[in-house]
Amino acid sequence: DSGVxxxxxxxxxxxxxxxxLRCSPRSGDLSxxxxxxxxxxxxxxxxxYYNGEERAKGNILERFSAQQFPDxxxxxxxxxxxxxxxxxxxxxxxxxxxxxxxxxHFGNGTRLTVT
Amino acid sequence: xxxxxxxxxxxxxxxGEDVSMNCTSSSxxxxxxxxxxxxxxxxVLLIALYKxxxxxxxxxxxxxxxxxxxxxxxxxxxxxxxDVGIYFCAGVFNDYKLSFGAGTTVTVRA
Numbered sequence: 001d002s003g004v005x006x007x008x009x010x011x012x013x014x015x016x017x018x019x020x021l022r023c024s025p026r027s028g029d030l031s032x033x034x035x036x037x038x039x040x041x042x043x044x045x046x047x048x049y050y051n052g053e054e055r056a057k058g059n060i061l062e063r064f065s066a067q068q069f070p071d072x073x074x075x076x077x078x079x080x081x082x083x084x085x086x087x088x089x090x091x092x093x094x095x096x097x098x099x100x101x102x103x104x105h106f107g108n109g110t111r112l113t114v115t
Numbered sequence: 116x117x118x119x120x121x122x123x124x125x126x127x128x129x130x131g132e133d134v135s136m137n138c139t140s141s142s143x144x145x146x147x148x149x150x151x152x153x154x155x156x157x158x159v160l161l162i163a164l165y166k167x168x169x170x171x172x173x174x175x176x177x178x179x180x181x182x183x184x185x186x187x188x189x190x191x192x193x194x195x196x197x198d199v200g201i202y203f204c205a206g207v208f209n210d211y212k213l214s215f216g217a218g219t220t221v222t223v224r225a
């Protein structure tokens with residue numbers, strides 16, 4: 001158990017809809033990262049928050065947004081969903097803001113299916 | 116984004132075999148990480164490498180950070196059935212973003 005909790009485990013929704021994925025980091029970790037894993041793309045970095053502030057941005061679509069709350073949990077919002085958004089979405093956390101100093105610990109992911 | 120080339124894409128193992136996989140990049144890395152992902156779970160950190168030339172072991176796993184800082188390999192010795200899964204290399208570039216290779220899928224040979 002990595003200590004990172006993601007909910008829900010599975011999500012099935014229709015195209016055009018909006019969903020929210022939730023992540024609670026490990027106790028003591030200030031950084032939260034979001035990754036998307038699809039069959040043909042591997043693990044793609046979306047966005048990182050550190051202590052409530054956006055720290056780094058990857059290949060995140062404009063239809064997607066995230067935030068980190070004062071209690072350090074994070075939410076990833078996906079809107080105007082398309083079939084191609086179907087994927088596993090992972091949250092990871094680490095102690096520091098720099099991944100080379102403190103490795104990431106991953107949750108078990110949310111599997112999103114868009115129909 | 117930054118490109119990590121991981122090979123082989125897949126491999127079959129027989130119990131007791133030693134296996135090896137590697138990762139290369141055209142850019143210099145500051146850190147190399149190796150993760151393993153089991154079905155239905157998130158990636159789990161196996162080994163972290165922080166210095167060029169560093170050789171680190173974790174049980175039957177050994178990984179090295181290449182001298183050029185552009186490559187790393189992971190060896191699994193005396194493989195067992197629970198070694199099956201997807202192994203990812205990951206690297207941290209100067210932009211402080213952690214990028215992942217496409218993964219090596221390890222399967223038990225029937």
